[in-house]
Amino acid sequence: MLSPTFAEPARAQTTPERAIDARVAAILAGMSLDQKIAQVVMPDTASFSAADMTQYRFGSYLSGGNSGPGGDERAPPERWLALADANWDAAMAPRADGRAPIPTLWAIDALHGHNNIVGATLFPHNIGLGATRDPELVRAIGAATATEIAVTGIDWTFAPTLAVVRDPRWGRTYESYSERPDVVAAMAGAMVEGLQGTPGTPGFLGPDKVIATAKHFLGDGGTGGKDQGNTVASEADLRRIHAAGYIPAIAAGVQTVMASFSSVNGVKLHGDKAHLTGYLRGGPGVHGLGFKGLVVGDWNGHGQVPGCSVASCAASFNAGLDIFMAPDSWKPLLAATTAQVKSGEISMARLDEAVRRILRVKLAAGLFEKGRPSSRPLAGKVELLASADHRALARRAVRESLVLLKNNGNLLPLKPAQTVLVAGDGADSVAMQSGGWTISWQGGGDLTKADFPHAQSIYGGIDETVRAAGGRATLSVDGSFTAKPDAAIVVFGEKPYAEFMGDLDTLEFHDDYKSYKTMQRLRAAGVPVVAVFLSGRPMWVNPEINAADAFVAAFLPGSEGGGVADVLFAKPDGSVANDFRGKLSFSWPNGPMPAKLETPRDPGTLFPFGYGLRFADHNVVRPLRETAPIGQVVNTRIAILGRAGLPAAWSMSLTEAGSPPVPISSNAGQSQSGALVLRGIDRDRQEDARLATWRGVTNARVAVTATRSLDLSAAGQALVIDLRVIAKPTGKVMIGVRPAVAAGDKVPDGLFADVTALLTNGPGTWRTVSIPLRCLGPRAALRAVDTPFVIETAGRLSLALSDIRLAPASGMVLHCPTQSR
Structure with missing residues (x-):
């Protein structure tokens, strides 16, 4: 792996690169000012029509988490493809000025599979993938995700997130592979290559691949648990810790980087020229990363730069942003940016530089040759969504991501040929086990089983496994029963959330002690209890760990809940079917405040980074303290x-x-x-x-x-x-x-x-x-x-x-x- 401080040495241009540059120069020479400005402004599908596309010819557009076709988050894949065609047709229609039209790019947040599409495969979120420590698995997941995205005619995903999260109170923790830069770095290049293919090979950005995005540059995981906060760090630590994932991602040919909402040492990244241009673009002589692709902003992030608004921000563009993400502010921003170029506040050279980068990405992706979205090789092949191979891959990822924190008395694996009670509000909820960024931005909400036609809940997987062995599984959300079961599995945890909606003041899990009381009642009745905890981060769950005989951190496993049963149960003959393999990618706290990272034997750490039991281990987790440590004061507001x-x-x-x-x-x-x-x-x-x-x-x-x-x-x-x-x-x-x-x-x-x-x-x-x-x-x-x-x-x-x-x-x-x- 490359050093986190120094970039890959500059490479001599290859013949294909020189050909692309020559073609870019020719296209750029034939563009009007309006065409150039349109390339650098990205609206959201909820705020423009095909008629707007015909008039303005946006260079790219996105569909945010709540922006399904026609405002329908549950639109079938055919409607997504139809929208791709409509905007393509509008962008490529003959222009009144006779100039050559330029293809447009469609981007989406496909963060754990093609997660906006009903019926797509939902893989474990990154926090679970980090627990697998398996880059090749991550590469395969990237490739499967790219295939499913291609079915709907979309070109670009805003993934992977390469944050190195230092405080899991942040609501985006589950989008991160780990608190450790080496784990993030190990996964970054693999995911990028899975999505895009390998640079220099015939399959790079081919028909079954999509453009990837390394995000959010830089230091988004160091803000003290606050979304869009401020990372205070030395330049050395920024590079050693927070840039670790960008080095392999850039080496893997990632085409785009997204600027962070957050700040570094008080400077908003969307206006931080030292990092967006100097460090990200700079070569080895300035210890830079040598990135040649395009930099896209986040949702109206330019509006947070001092002196700017969402409708006008020359400072952000001059700092190194190539595309404004202007979901609902695109019209005044087009006008303002045009005026700023005409006045010289934004130089024509800077505009041409940004457009050149955008065109280079489009040509590398073959966009000029791919044609209308529905004409592409995988377009409309809905049978590829949640295909048998993709579901098997997702189920394997679930098995490998589970982390066993407690197994007193070696209760696990359970015998399948017995009576098993399955309780908890997460037991039969695919929405809850999938978390945020699932069909809608926040996930959860009013999503039902009907929204997951190919998925299996955790209870569904348990029922299938137990029945196949001659046993019986019963779903009882509150844990009540008439006939005493042989064992109980209680599935509970965080309700879905995304971004700042998930920010917490403390890591104390609370559901009004509902799950805790359920487990206590079961154990008081002499029923062995297995707890399966669904969460987007490690949390202080000491009471719940105490109330269970075995405790599994399942994180957010996605659509293949059967992967949980694959590990919890032995084979019918009693031998191990699948052992636990997951290792914590985040330190597990022993109180409501985060563990102190890189502090040996920190009393605030219950289970250290890398912890994870196997069936053969005979560790006994003794009763844990259920009150907050001295000095950890919970906010009284x-x-x-x-x-x-x-x-x-x-x-x-x-x-x-x-x-x-x-x-x-x-x-x-x-x-x-x-x-x-x-x-x-x-x-x-x-x-x-x-x-x-x-x-x-x-x-x-x-x-x-x-x-x-x-x-x-x-x-x-x-x-x-x-x-x-x-x-x-x-x-x-x-x-x-x-x-x-x-x-x-x-x-x-x-x-x-x-x-x-x-x-x-x-x-x-x-x-x-x-x-x-x-x-x-x-x-x-x-x-x-x-x-x-x-x-x-x-x-x-x-x-x-x-x-x-x-x-x-x-x-x-x-x-x-x-x-x-």
Whole structure:
């Protein structure tokens, strides 16, 4: 492997490279300014039409996690291919100016298989692949993924993620192969070659391959667990740790690199010329990486550069960005960039440099020769989606990624010819075992079995294995039973999330102790318990480990849940069918805060990097501490609706007068008749805020409900809300909480304060308002609250909400009468 500090020596150009450069020069010479500008702006399919493509001729476009054809996340593969054709036809139609049209590229986030497509193979997320330590397996997964992408006519995937995650509280931890740079480096080149093929061979970027992306450059895994945060590191550590995956990826011929949302030492990467141009592009003389492909931005990431907006950012382009990812800001950005080139703020030489790189990638990918997407060799061959070979590969990956953390009494492997109870909310949920970036951006939500026509849940795999051996498996989510089983398998863990929606303050797992109590009841009944934990990161689960006889970290295995049963059960004759092979790619914490990396015998580490038992091991995991270590203080602020969404297992609903509540399982929805509509909007990041619109038809409310009663009686607390008034209220607006009630008691409507006066200054900018809890009622009434946020009105109102929490008052504070406590 190449040194993480020094790039591969510069190579002499080969004949094919010289031919490509000559062709690029010829194409560039015939392009107008408008054509060049169009090459560097990438919109999202949700924000433009084929007519827009005909008019503007975008050089590339993407479909974000929630941007299926026609807004349908569940669109069949045929509709994806039809969309590819429609945009290709629009891009390649004869131009009014007579100039030669240029093919367009379609990009998508295919992070663990072709994960946006219903019916595609879903492989384990990268955290599980890192546990396999098997680059050849990763290479095969890249190749299978590329084949399935080609079926739908898409050219480019924004993968692999090469973050070296140093703090697993980050919501993108599962996209990383490991906390160790050597593991990330070992997987990086293999995945790139799987997706693109091997440079210099006839199959490179051939009909069964797609363009890969190394992301997010640079240091995205070092931000202290905060998405789009700041990595503070020396240049030596940036190169030694965070650049480790880019060296083999570039050596493997990766065609594109995506700039990170995050910052390095306070400088936003989207505007960091020293790293985007100097280090990434520089040759051996400056200890650079020698990258020759194109650099694409992340979702409106250029708008975060100081002095920029999503509609205008010469600074980012001049720093080294070649393509603006402008999902919904493309139109003003086209105009602004054109004006900046004409004024000289962006030089023509810099624009030509970016366009030259884009054209080079298109020619390397054979885009000018491939023709209309549906005419390509694999296009429309839907039988390749979740083919038998691909499913077998995914099942093998599941087997090799599982890590055995505890096996007291050598309970595993289980005998299959017995009665097995399968419990837990993850047992029969392909959505939960697949995690985020699955059909939709966040995954989970309202996804059902029907959305996974070729998949098998973990319970499905167990049932198949046990029945084949003459045993019996029973699904009981809560663990209840009438006849005592011989053994129980409890499958539980994190609900799906993606990006900042998964950021955590601590690594403490909590589902209101539901799984813990289920396992305790089973063991109290004399039933041996195997815990299968689904998560996108290592977590503090000491109580759950204590409650189980055996504990398996399954991470996010994807669509082939049968791979879990392959390892949990012996052959019918009692011999080992498949031993555990996975080794932790992340240190497992012994408290709610992350383990200290590279600290030998750190007491905050329960299971070190590389830990993983096999059946022959006789390690006994003794009872673990179930309270936080001294000094690990958990944040006392209670987030109700943060930019990362709701707390785990909390729920949101929309209700209008006379109708039942409508649960909201994603960022969007409406009350029963549509009197109240909710959707996700961007504040600083993709869909990190909610826009609620009351239409004035009837009284309607938004409510957030907790998993258990909260004591809100502490003095000095307030409901603190970041909001922006889009359309002022036409009626009284009330905000409050709803106390919990015992069964049979009359349900109180809630404790409210009139906040109309706080909302009459709109439309306006984002601001913080606070409603002291003393405004809502006597302290005694706040000692058991199960719905800590309600907002309602009978009038019209359009209100953006971004961060709702219980905390000391700040910003604009509602004045209320002093009440006796």
